Amino acid sequence: MTMRLLVLALVWVSALSVSAQDSLLITGKSITIQGQTSLGKFACTYSEIHQPKAAFIRNGANPIPVLFLELPIEDFDCGNKILNKDFRETLRAAEHPSIRISVDNFRKIENYYLSTVSLTLGGKVSELLELRFIKIDKHGNTYLKSEFKLSTSSFELSPPKKLFGLIKLRETLEVSICLYY
Numbered sequence: 001m002t003m004r005l006l007v008l009a010l011v012w013v014s015a016l017s018v019s020a021q022d023s024l025l026i027t028g029k030s031i032t033i034q035g036q037t038s039l040g041k042f043a044c045t046y047s048e049i050h051q052p053k054a055a056f057i058r059n060g061a062n063p064i065p066v067l068f069l070e071l072p073i074e075d076f077d078c079g080n081k082i083l084n085k086d087f088r089e090t091l092r093a094a095e096h097p098s099i100r101i102s103v104d105n106f107r108k109i110e111n112y113y114l115s116t117v118s119l120t121l122g123g124k125v126s127e128l129l130e131l132r133f134i135k136i137d138k139h140g141n142t143y144l145k146s147e148f149k150l151s152t153s154s155f156e157l158s159p160p161k162k163l164f165g166l167i168k169l170r171e172t173l174e175v176s177i178c179l180y181y
Helices: 002-021 081-090
Strands: 023-026 028-037 040-048 055-058 067-072 098-109 112-121 124-138 141-151 172-180
Touching (some): 023 172, 028 067, 040 081, 112 141, 124 172
Antiparallel strands (some): 023 055, 067 098, 098 112, 124 141
């Protein structure tokens, strides 16, 4: 009887240590959207490095999103008021006030993580399969980072009409997602 309890206790402790390694406590996030117009480049960033609400992401296929982010477009900073206003208009913030990011099927593969990310931008949804997150240790912060490109036409994005329509938004947006743990 005692031996059986000891074996059960060892199995339970080893299962705990495996599941602790297979999950991360996300304590912050940073998302940057970079693009280019006919006048030059822009970068708009949303950042919560030490957020009060932390979230767990667990390794492995999961039928429900392992991490869901809702980012108010009003909280993105593009560097100045004019760019902030144009960014909000481009993303149709009046009708769609937030960017939604859902991370699913999060799993570790050797020294990086793969996941499926669903992105809702300007009311349009795009699913990114097999998105790679790499681990970065920098300035005392440890985080997972993923970078990818999006087509502005797939989200039907266009900048506000200025200078009689001479300002054009280039086709590609570069998105960077950092998840701090």
